Amino acid sequence: MSQVPAATRALRVLRFLATQPGPVPVDRVMRACDLPRSSAYHLLRAMADEGFVVHLPEDRTVGLGVGAFEVGSGYARSVPLARLARRPLADLADGTGASAQLAVLHGRDVLYVVQERAPGRPPLVTGVGVRLPALGTASGRAVLAALPGPQVRALYADAEAFPVTDGTGPRSLSELRTVLAETRQRGHAVEHEEVSEGLASVAAAVLDHTGHPVAAVAVTLPVGEDVGPAVAGVVRTAGVLSARIGGRG
Incomplete structure (x- = not known):
């Protein structure tokens, strides 16, 4: 001792x-x-x-508790993960023709730590260093869906945890649970025009060796485009990063 x-x-x-x-x-x-x-x-x-x-x-x-995940997210934001993610994210952007991001959970927000912008695509609000409410983003939903239920309940224990929005996105714990259950069943997270008008995102979680999510890989593309290649790309890239940190693909 x-x-x-x-x-x-x-x-x-x-x-x-x-x-x-x-x-x-x-x-x-x-x-x-x-x-x-x-x-x-x-x-x-x-x-x-x-x-x-x-x-x-x-x-x-x-x-x-939330504090432990914040510490874990702090490590995930360090240079090793960003360095490991940059090449796979660049390949993802090249392969899908859409901008790709890596985000980590920080409290009830997601923080974007890496972005690879596809040529010809407009700049996104999800630039490096930007924080957004996790429950309204594909990246946040991917991470939250991979957390144990009690952890989600601890994060969203009261009405103040749900920010006032224009009516999109979950507004209560029960609605959030429905969104996360659909995300788990689907195998990836989605959001349509909840972050930026005319844009949609798909995301998948990066898991460590215990199965806990340390980050999420996402792709953003115009609404109406075929999301099939983007879904396949983010799931594959999240699996690659999970394997690189010794986690579960």
Whole structure:
């Protein structure tokens, strides 16, 4: 044990929860992380207060909170992922004739970190460094659809989580769940003119070794164009990037 035992135990909890497919019972966390029962609940409560753990009292389980995903997204935004993605995104743009982007989840927003603009295509609002509400974008929906349900519920726990829009996009948790279920069934995410008039996007998630989404690959093209090649391209490119980071294609 280090000279800062509380910090060591908190990191053990985060590392353990990151390997689980979803929330797990508190007793299991204590056994796996060798946490004294006398301090385990205090530690988990402090981690929940900071957003790194979410407690589901009805199930008596805990899982990773929004704070943990923000840290993971911060790593995903670092140079390695951007460097790994640039060539595949350029190939995607060349192959589809449409602009391609890589975005990561940051809280309830997506942050665009790489963009490859196809020749002859107009500039997009989703430039590098731009943040948009995740639930209204194909990239955000692709990532959210790959998150465990409790994590989505923690992100969108109240009405304030749903921004006022022109009527497009989900306006409640139940509507969002419907959109995400359709996304999972379809195998990719879509949005039509919810970000920019006259443009549509398709996206697929990049998954790490535990199956958690660290980013999304998207292609944007004019409404009315055949999306078949774009769908095939983003799914293939997301699989390539997943494999490159040791994840699931």
